[in-house]
Amino acid sequence: MSSSESDRDWAEWVAFHLERTGHHVRVEVRDRAPGHNRVHRLDEAVRSSRRTLVVLSPTYLADEALATEWHSAWEADPAGVRRKLVPVRVAECRPEGLLRDLRCIDLVGLDKRLAVARLLDGLDGTRSREGRPRLFPD
Template identity: 45%
Template sequence: MGEQQQDKQERVDFLISSRGVGKDQAWAEWIAWELEQAGYRIHFQGWDVCPGSNVVKAMDDATRRAERTVVVLSAASLASEEIVAQWAVAFRRDPAGTHGRVLPVRIDACEIEGVLGSIAFIDLVGL
């Protein structure tokens, strides 16, 4: 999709990237709710992708429309190829981190390695 056509789609301030189960889901819902209450436009798969939809296409569209990606980090999410793909799109658009396109939020005491480990994160462990 061309950049001009992409701009015609509704932009969102934040894509909430998380595994859709357990503690990951609960934290992601809380983050999404707080951001919406603060007036931001968000995309959260648990709320915005309807049953019967093509999930891969919906998430591809969401990664393209999002100004920033909030990555909910747990040991399980770090092992998820789907989550890696989502934050990698935002990272590719801002590899130096100048615009803060990738916003990691750590929810359990997991080791953050590689490229993602070089990005300052919000630590919610123990809350």
């Protein structure tokens, strides 16, 4: 998972809920250790990971160094067929360029229960619960 240092709480919250459902999650700001080569670990993570989640916030978008993390995932699946790059928007912001065209899992303004549901549904590729039609409309 790619996030800014200032969004570490969000990254850990997302990781916690994904790990509870059996996903293996590597969070750069949480899991890095002294002596690790960041570029090597990034390359390894992109090649071996099913997905790269990006914790989107104004701080993330302003950090040019973090762009290398999502660029690598985007290049591995530029058409989005495998959903290799999944943005998770946690604060009001407007991505530009290539990120602008990716649909986000949007957690802005949601309560905790709904945010967890939206995160898990979004990662599974299904529509959120409130968007699902009822079987027999009134």
